[in-house]
Every structure is written in C-alpha cells, then in structure tokens.
Amino acid sequence: MKRSRASRLKKLLRTDRRGPLAAAIATFLLPLAVATRSDEQLLVLVQGSSADQLAELVDRAGGTVTHHLPIIQAVGARMTTAQLDEVLQSPVVTRHIDDLGSEDPAPEEEEEACRVRGHLELSELDSQVLRWTLHNKRDAPVQLKELDIAWPVALGDIDTLSLHGKPLTNALLETRQPGAAHLQFPAVGAPTLGGREDLVISFANDGTPLLDTPLRQRDFSIKATFRGDCSTDLIPGYDNNHDDFYYTRVAGIEPLHREGITGAGITVAVVDSGMWEHPALTDDTRGNSRLLATYNARDSDSGGPVIDESGHGTHMASIIANSDPTRRDGVDTGTFKGVAPDANLVVVKILDREGQAHLLEIVQGIQWVVDNRERYNIRVLNLSFAQQPRWPFWDDPVNQAVTRAWDEGIVVVAAAGNEGPEPMTVGSPANLPLIISVGVVTDSWTPETRDDDYIPDFSSQGPTPTGHLKPDLVALGGHMTGLIAPGSALLEEQPEDILSTGEYVSTGSSQAAALVSGIAALLLQLDPELTPDEVKCMLITSAEPAINRDGRFAYSPFQQGYGYASASRAVTLGQTHCTLPVYRALPIDQLIDTLYGPAIVGEDGEPSLPGIRDLVASEPSAKGLSTTRKWGVKDHIERMDNPEVEALPTTKNGINWLDVYLLERANIEELGQ
Secondary structure (H helix, E strand, O other), X not given: OHHHHHHHHHHHHHOOOXXXXXXXXXXXXXXXXXXXOOOOEEEEEEEEOOHHHHHHHHHHHOOEEEEEEHHHOEEEEEEEHHHHHHHOOOOOEEEEEOOOOOOOOOOOOOOOOOOEEEOXXXXXXXXXXXXXXXXXXXXXXXXXXXXXXXXXXXXXXXXXXXEOOEEOOOOEEEEEEOOEEEEEOOOOOOOEEOOEEEEEEXXXXXXXXXXXXXXXXXXXXXXEEEOOOEEEEOOOOOOOOOOOOOHHHHOOOHHHHHOOOOOOOOEEEEEEOOOOOOHHHHEOOOOOEOEEEEEEOOOOEEOOOOOOOOOHHHHHHHHHHOOOEEEEOOEEEEEEOOOOOOOEEEEEEOOOOOOOOOHHHHHHHHHHHHHOHHHHOEEEEEEOOOEOOOOXXXXXXXXXXXXXXXXXXXXXXXXXXXXXXXXXXXXXXOOOOOOEEEEEEEOXXXXXXXXXXXXXXXXXXXXXXXXXXXOOEEEEOOOEEEXXXXXXXXXXXXXXXXXXXXXXXXXXXXXXXXXXHHHHHHHHHHOOOOOHHHHHHHHHHHOEOEEOOOOOEOOOHHHHOOOXXXXXXXXXXXXXXOOOOOOOOOOHHXXXXXXXXXXXXXXXXXXXXXXXXXXXXXXXXXXXXXXXXXXXXXXXXXXXXXXXXXXOOOOOOOOOHHHHHHHHHHHHHHHHO
C-alpha cells in the first residue's frame, strides 16, 4: 500500500508546479464521493465566510450543529443530503466535506507473521540465575526452534535451561565455546511458548561473586527463534532505567536544568488522549500544582478529568514535563526526568482508547487552545499524532487550525509519523511547512556515545506531496521511558514494554515531538519574547546533521531535515532569524507562487533536490554503530588528528566543514567570555 501511494505521489511531483498540480493533488487526496439517500444523516464540515452565519444556515435547514469552529470559519453538522443541498445554495458557503461520518478504510497492512516479544528487562539477574519473560501474542502456541546465548565467561557453564518451568532437555548443542552456546530443537517434541512464560537460565557457579562490577543486562545476549520465521532478542537495556531516563543527557538538556532552565512560567498544551494525574505530572519540581486546565474535545467538556484510556497522552506529558529528579548511584544529579519539569500543562483530549481522533474533534481541541492561550499563557502546542494527508496542506482543516495557532504566537510541534522508510510518508499536520515537524533518532541504548545513534527505518520521510522538505529535524524518540496511565490500552497491548517499576518504554516520532516541545519551553523561559518563527530558527540552525568521513551527509534532508536536535546547542548557537515559509492566512491566489517546495523527481524516479547527488552519500547509513557517520560538524572535524590543518575531503558543492567548525568554536568562545 505504501509503495503504491508513494508512486502515485511521485507522478504528482512530475506535474507542472502550478494550477495543474494543485488540481491533481486535490483529486488524489480528496475522498471519493459516495451515493447517499436523501434522508440519510451525514456528518459534514461546512466552511465559509462566517461560522456564526453557517450555524444559522444549518439551523434553518433543520440540521444540527455538532461543532462550532470559528478558528477555520466552519461548523460540523449532522444533516440529510436534502438539508445539505439547501445549505449549499447560500453564497456564505465556500466548501464542504460530506463524508465525515463514515469510517476511513483500514490501511492495507501485511499481517504480522511474528508476534513473539521478549520483555525489555530481565526479571531476575544474578551470578546464578537469569530470568527472561517471553510474550506470545498469537492465539496459538509457537514452537521454539533455536536459542543463541552469550554470557560472561566468569559465570561458568550453563547448568540448566527451562521454559515455563519445564527443563529444555532435548536440544542439540551445535556449537559451544566459553561464554556462548547455540541450541537447536527438533521439530518433533520441541518446547512451545503459549502466552507469557519465563525462560530461566542457571549457571554452574556457586554464587560467589566472580566479577569486579555488578552484572548488567547488556553483559548478556539471547536470541530465541521460533518456527515460522519468528524471533526475538534481549535488548541491551539501560543500567538504571527507573532513576535515569537518559534522554535529557543525550539531548543536551541536563546542563540547562543545572542552570535553572526548566520551563518555568511557560505552558505547554498536550493535545492527545488525556493524562493520568500522577504527582510528577500535576506538580512541578517544588511540589506546586501546574496542571492549569483540561478540556475534552470528544464531548466538549471543560474542567473535568480527562481520563487517559490509551496511555499515549500520559507518556507524552511525561517526556515533556516529568518533575521527578534524575538519580545516579542513588544521588540526585540536579536534573530531572522530563525535559521541562517546571512547565505548566494544559491537557486536551482528542484521542480515544485506540488512539483514533475525528477531524472535527482535532480542530475543536486546537481551537480551545487558541481561545485560551492568553488565559493560561499557552506558548507550546504538542501534536504527537500523524494522519494520512487527505488534502493539500492549505485545504486541510487541521492544518488551517494549526496555522492559526502559530500565527497567534504558539509554537507548534508535530510528529512526522512512523510510516517510513518510503518517501512522502510524512503525516498531517507535520506536512504543514510552517510548523516544527520531528522525525526519530535512537541512541541504541548507549547514552555515552553517538556513533551508534541512527534514524530507524520507520521514521517518516519527506518530501511532502507539495515538494516541501520535512521533517524539519530529528530528535531522540527511541525507547523513551515515561509514566503511563494504569489500565490503559498500551499497557494491555504491549506488556513487554513495562518496567518492573511501572514505567513504560515506547518508541516513535510522537516521543521525539514531545522532547522537542519540551526544548521549546526551555527556550521560551529564557526569552519569553521569542516568536514561533524564532524558536523554529533556533532549533534548525543549531541542529547537527549526520556527516560521513568524506564530508557528505549520511542522510538526505528528507530523512534528517536540518539534523539532530540539541537543547544546549539551541541556546548557545541557535539563530533567531532564518528563511522560513510565510504562508499565514493569505488568500490562495496570493500564495500560489510559494505553495510548492523545492523537491523534484530525480532521474531515478525518486524525490530529490537540485544538486543533492553530490551532497548525500549514495550508500544507506548503518543501522547502529557506524565507523564513518558523525553527528555534527564538531564531531566530524575533531575525528581528524589535526583538524585545523588537515586537508579534508570535500563534496563537489564546496561545503567547507572546517570553516563551519571554526565559526561555531569562535561563537562558543565568545559566549564563554
């Protein structure tokens, strides 16, 4: 399905970039018309010159207004086709969408063959016993085929192996060496995995401490392979994922916390699935209440609790603002688990238990944020969701509402989506050129080095159908730890991602967007007068691109945007002025020359940019540790023995990374003085 959609969008980019392209995109993205009876009730969106006048038209026709949306001069309404026909006779109406009551067709996705997952942390680990929980999410049991195990040699040999309390005795030991074993199980009589069962490995030593340092999960390697092309691996894990969430360290946030930059005085609106009212979310680092308001756009209720049935919204709020302290070796570090732990929060619920939202409810939620921006000093709007674009960005009702929020002084951050690696998979509202759109980087469970930080395949890639470069940047979004609402859908669907302490670990562009929203709050605390454009400029001009040893970009701009987001670099090196799209709310005929971005279709039929061939490496970047990729000009230059005099390979376009390095260093030195 993705490949078919991408190929159709590529054809659009080949079209002339004026009126014909706009018409082609509209034809492709708009839903098909469906024949209806004249008395059938429809849920429609009607736009025009005045939401109040549209509401009067609906009332006079006998329809029912369900959503009053002056933010986009529209109403949502239930009415029959006859009533709709009557409303459409008025010159007040400029547009309508009449299929909003029908469910979107389910995406054509391949059925997942393997639904076996290993728990992300060991439930028992000492010098004698290792216990790892396996989850089979299929209805039928699966047969164990192979086990590959590696462990510290000092523990001795494996003494016993068991699954669900039953010894694994019929394995064929194909290879064996100190600290490693490969076991193969015959098809007949092979052990089976039902639902949730423990794999237990005991070692032959007597329990006497044999190592100078405590055992860690990353000291072991286990891969369980099941019949039917299905396997799961023990992840390396973090050493202490309860006291330390690590991403604030990797993203350059901790130095700001130590200087008192914690988002104080800035309000972030989290438009998502609601929030569990845990003290680390309702209170700031001093114990003061900071949950200023709640709004349920699903039933137009303001002020009451917004129960998080999904769990997603709580996890986003935790990444943004968790006020619990970070500890290392049992000692407070002076930093916190959330990016902006003293930011105020307003929570708007639009997503249901399954993580779905209706277009009208999304617009209504954003409208509430805009209407209450001054009352609660809302400066940042986090939109950690992505929907398949159905219209060009200027015709998308959600993007129209988001544009209003940006124009009213609210920094909007949106998730690019998790539909990669195909190009043109960035979702709405992240496809809106105006706002900050965020893709994903993972640190491969190693916060001490960035050499294995990479962009995973699932991170959505640009360009947008209208040729714009998205995402704007990438940020940490791999295995992010945070709070989650008890009993929520995510906990039921992914029990393997729950830590023993109750926190939840999840991955995606949603998490990356939440991290960037927190960084935006830090920048605004430092300078509350910053405009959304200036905040975006600070983030993209300080982002660090991935650069190969030969000076070429390791990822294309459609994958990494301007690069890897860093809070400390945004503060020290971010520029407040740069060239940004200037769409705003101008009439379409005044915008036609700026609606389309610079992307073209290359000779190979793939989306490209003029001159990009000499800028970007031709080989895909490594998924994990790379011997050639470095993030940022500083690391790229300083890998050289004598960076200031060594002749560096340069690309044909004449990028001189040494000059950029020297300029950044001079700016840092000036700040230090």
